[in-house]
Amino acid sequence: MRYSGFRVIKEALTGHKGWKPTWRDAEPQPEYDIIIIGGGGHGLATAYYLAKQFGQKRIAVVEKGWIGGGNVGRNTTIIRSNYMLDGNEPFYEFSLKLWEGLEQDFNYNAMVSQRGILNLIHSDPQRDAFVRRGNAMILNGADAEYLSREQLQEELPFLNYDNARFPIKGGLAQRRGGTVRHDAVAWGYARGADQHGVDIIQNCEVKGIRQKNGKAIGVETSRGFIGAKKIGCAVAGNSSRIMGMVNRKLPIESHVLQAFVSEGLKPVLPGVITFGAGHFYVSQSDKGGLVFGGDIDGYNSYAQRGNLPVVEDVCEGGMAIMPMIGRARVLRMWGGVMDMSMDGSPIIDKTDIEGLYFNGGWCYGGFKATPASGWCFAHLLAKDEPHETATAYRFDRFHKGLMIDEKGMGAQPNLH
């Protein structure tokens, strides 16, 4: 069924009787060519592009709970490609380009809204670093714009210019950055994949990976064994659990990142604003809630919930740059489990086990990466070669000393 304004009107006038399930709730088949573990954004996108772009057949996505229940439904919905390093920027720019055509591509309105993202600058060294980054973006074909303090006062008069502990000295903007309705991304990919024949199998938890002569041949699940020629693992915060089933250690730790939303307010924020002297970033949803977040809690966790110190730290950051939100109320807070890698950059690579492929280490960059991650992982699964924008995302980069460390924090995941 194709979605359109016409269809909505027609259904409205006939009592909405014609709407079909957005995707089939499929029963597992005995065997597939490709099984994707993880019905989150990345897993669903991978299946979608495998089927649509790379002509693969007999594909299944197995999800232990309900699709989109992981980080794709728990993030702060930001998309951007404002990275600095060669290993990253082409990939994230590829992702942003895919976002720009996504809704027409999968015929679902995920409300891609390019209202811009701004990183505030509070010191000269920070300016130097952001200028370097902005130039890297432009050299990679992305857009970047430097804004002076005066331009910012013009555009965002409500920021704290007069009595800030760390004065606002300028900003780096990416106008093509913005936000997307996060749940709709999962649903849109699910619907698209489903329409291309992908089986989406919910409530099907992977308990083990069966191997034969060192080759992965299928997954043991809560709904029985399912055979596969190739298996792709895209489970974000649960990466170590799945790879632990084949006794592999990863350069990844799982950490909790909290996110927050305020009560609905009449529009005040044009785009995404990121505080440069503390941990706070914020945008405003189409429903009016301020959607915001900050830093991870900082300790290994699979608990999908955080603690007060970070909540306070984040709101302190908010009140430092926009004290006009003081009387707005925080409505809800929640946590997602981040697959924090050792250099802050992801991995899309074959494992040393034939037939088993890995996608993870997204830190908190996972949501914005969803389309490119799906595309590149599909590319790897289909062709056994990395996509040109993902050649650096390899397991062996740590052994070789080829880290992709945007923040320069070294092998400490909780600092990325």
Place this chain on the structure above:
Amino acid sequence: MLKHSLKPLTPLGSDEPDSTVIGNLKITERDDFSFASIAQRDGKSRPFAAAAKRAFNLKLPGPGQSASNGDYTLFWSSPEQWFVEAPMATHEDIASILKAEFEESASITEQSGGWCRFDLEGDASVSTLERLCAVDTAMMTDQAATRSVIEHIGVFIVCRSAGQYFSIYGPRSSAGSLHHALVSAAKSVA
């Protein structure tokens, strides 16, 4: 006092220490103390203990505790490390004085200028500290001493008299911010 031409400045930046009264609380800036840290060298417990006995003639306080005798007040800061406080007037060069006693049995470091100290006196002490610090100051007994955080500033809190009298030691460079925090909290409860 050593004879030299330099004049000290208090941590808040004046010639005379500040004293502020807010409701039932007196906040006093103190700069009449000298300060040193003393850490036992590995394998030197015996000579260290002997020197400590000579120098202070008291049982070294354990974790979370302080102890006083004569000119000296000590409080525990880390395993095998203590802070030693004495009157500035008589012990300005406290590090050398202690080095003479402990010789190679201890690592001694001058800390005098590094710290500011604010004394909180009065019934409102605990209700003020409640607004600043996670430590259960209401349950601190005489001579209890601990390190913690006040408004993002690392501090030592020493209880001189339970519920009534506390000394807060903070980094000298943040004296202004620490004092501002104490005064603001005191006004909230006054």
Place this chain on the structure above:
Amino acid sequence: MTQNNRLEGGLIDRSKTLRFTFDGKTYQGHQGDTIASALLANDVRLMGRSFKYHRPRGPLTAGSEEPNALVELREGNRQEPNTRATTAELFDGLSAKSQNRWPSLSFDAMGVNDLLSPFFAAGFYYKTFMWPKAFWEKLYEPIIRRAAGLGSLSMEADPDVYDKGFLHCDLLIIGAGPAGLSAALTAGRAGARVILAEEDFLLGGRLNAETFEIAGMAGHAWAAQTQAELASMDNVRIMTRTAILGAFDHGIYGALERVSDHLAVPAAGKPRQTLWRIYAKRTMLCAGAVERPIAFKNNDRPGIMLSGALRTYANRYAAAAGQTVALFTNNDDGLRSAADLAAKGVDVVAVIDTRADGPSVQAGAHFKGAQVVDAGGKLGLNTITIKLANGQTTRINCTALGVSGGWNPNVHLTSHQRSTPKWDEKIAAFVPESTPAEMSVAGAANGDMSTHAALANGAKQAVTALKDIGIKATAGRTPKAEDEPINVSPFWYVEHKGRAWVDQQNDVTVKDIKLSHQEGFRSVEHLKRYTTLGMATDQGKTANVPGLAIMAEMTGKSIPDTGTTMFRPPYAPTSFGAFAGRHRDEDFRPIRKTPSHKWAEEHDAVFVETGMWLRAQWFPKPGETHWRESVDREVLATRKSVGICDVTTLGKIDVQGTDAATFLNRVYCNAFAKLAVGKTRYGLMLREDGIAMDDGTTARLSENQFVMTTTTANAVPVFRHLEFCRQCAWPDLDVQLISTTEAWAQYAVAGPNSRKLLQKIVDKDFDISNEEFPFMGCGEITVCGGLRARLFRISFSGELAFEIAVPTRYGDSMMRALMEAGEEFDVVPYGTEALGVMRIEKGHAAGNELNGTTTALNLGMGRMVSKKKDSIGSTLSEREGLNQADALNLVGFKPVNSDETFSAGSHFINSDAQANAANDQGYMTSVCYSPNLGHTIGLGYLKDGANRMGETTRAVNPLMGEETEVEIVSAHFIDPEGERLRA
């Protein structure tokens, strides 16, 4: 209009009449009223508009679970959006406005949405607005956004202050209804340290809303009497107007005390609100229960509210929601309202009971086995349609309808750590199953629905909780109280065409839930996200369970099999201001001031934030209009004669012990074991991954004592790292560490005349001649007639230079003495800018170069990494990726045309190559104008830079529209041989 719906009695203080305005109209109420109760008393039922369809709405509840009656409270910079009229206490002069309507509450143009509702079914927006592509952002979304949101911000900074605080207790009791009060009495009498937190401004909970008696006295009187006893106990802390927001790990609870929200403005110096972090050994959740509605067509008319709320307004606030009232219930509790209202003189015209066999009441017409199928009155209820047991329908006029679908135990806080409640058939509701380890639940929150059960279990649970932590308590005799079951028979919605509301604020109807099921969004999470059920400001406190029940019916599963309700913190929406506390604006983080700060202020210094520190950036002289003038002057004067800079901010770590030298030899990649006493050495510290972490000079003051300096930024992480090495890597090394950053005021005295100047300061018995005190020398000396000090012959500027340190309390005086002594040499103070210029001229790496991705090799110090010893980072620095042939090297740059300039952050692109990522050769890290060379100079990382001296390349900066041809030169622009610093 004067309170003509005001009844007799109640807990309001009629001696205090308060004036307030709502939408500009003036009304009167009394002390003890909320905005909602006062408006109802004034016969105002219409208080707001819904989110999506802009339906006219009145209060549904009398508490913080309110979805409808949200107002903009106060004016100007204290304007406060989305405030619940049902909990906001009335004060004299209060002003409130309705929200989400234009031009007025009674006529709202956006009400047209309601007519178009068929098109706005759940999730409709996912299926349209896609063509043409550009229209979403250009047209559709702006319209949607303009319509979105509820209240609005003033856009002015919040003028009030907020406190944070920390409390500790044996037992935290959440909620002061019968269960909580009974628990508090038990624990208080046992001498336990108790905190009793109550969201309301009165203790008593439902006791204030009911007419039950306890121990022969009115329930609210018993509550008051109990409060008096508790207040007399030093070990009990009663906190009213305090909501517990969240249950966090290990017994840490967040609480918001609304200190001043019931006042027009907070008293001087007093906070508006205080966020408490409560450390509780044990917790009892006595948060009561929340009544739930029954969905039927137009069940959202103003005047329709929960039966218990109707009772609360009548009994506690002496306000009638209307003069002619009907009731619609599926349980006995709903019937209580009939008797209570009748007793208050309200005309109860009908009681509709979904149960054929329910008990009878002596009030109005009683319809058993009947349902309310429709309600009329757009801006306020005026009629209801009833479907009788025999299938016939009849209409009845009434202005208020109380609805009761049963009560949901308030399990919110039990699920904050993600444990799920279980379904209890007896009361047809979820009750707590597992809770955080330290938490127990009593009273209605636990499904004990009678007052007697609440009192008894409150006491019993308190005894058990205290026993766990070794406190002996005994439960007293439970006072006599009501002990009736509520006999609920589940009934969720009336089957009917037309829209029946489940989530009133977000306009989620029964139809939307059915559509959600039809389209495959059947798990609770999908239901919530697709329909927005329970996502409004009330978090679905009244909507979630009915919504779940309807989905269960669709799927043919039981309610618990369909899903459970899961709540997230905060329990009640909480202001940003409270979470931030005092840490906002300039107080966001503490300020660190250098010892010469006061002096610098006196000399008009311009200050700059470097981390927490405020440092003098430059010292403008009269007549200097541009910062460059001041900086150039400071640089030139220093290089010509002598300048002074406060460098106290550099981290200083005292490293002592018999193994101190060994220790340093392992934490620095270069050799330190053999550093002589009285000497200083530059040290480069690597991370274990072989990347440069920090650098600085370390001086050996005696055999077993070193003083290490770190960069200002890394003082704390370096100390932490050293402690890790000391305690975890080599636990038996005899080395002790302590920070002395603050203990010494340290000044750089730089320039050809620095020695001459210092000879006037340093006491005569110390010879600081080049022979006795050569470059990299250090020593303990005295100055100004006997003050102990430290002197280091080190240079960041490249000039003959010293750093002198005195105890910090003398720092100000030392600065003055140095300046005085320097007068004859025209000494200048210089700030961080001049410091930066001189270090770039000298080619010293700093923060911009040590950016966390650069190796010793990149820095041109590859040879420093000793392979003869174990040191942190030495092994992994051997990896191929860190030793590539064309690795980045730190080199210098100058413009080919010396009047041209360039900026840090530029990238290098070879002259012939196209400016794109593929041709990226590196990046410029630091740039300044060199007043000595008369042109811009820069440091940067360039591929194979060390072997490209003399070549030219391009510094491109498309971000700022710059492109400059630059020559690759040595990073040492000044005195490359280092003769000056050895002079």
Place this chain on the structure above:
Amino acid sequence: MIINHPLLGPRDSQEFTYLGDMSLINRPDWEADDAVDQFHEYLYLRDNPAGEHKELWFHEQGDRSWLVVTRNTLTHDITKVEIAKDIARQMGRSK
């Protein structure tokens, strides 16, 4: 969270700084033939268990002790807190 410090009793975890898996105590031998491999595994690879995790916390705003905390990463329950220096010695680390 609350960390029950062996010397100082219960303290808010906000006073501490987190590092990670306690295996970081076990720094490899720089002279081993496969030193680079060993250091790579030591520094970069993690068990990252969903369950009991022994991890290093530094009492930055306290007594500057490094601690080994046994904490469940699913529930955050803490079952044991030890002084890292003692553990390091038990693991055979010395000079």
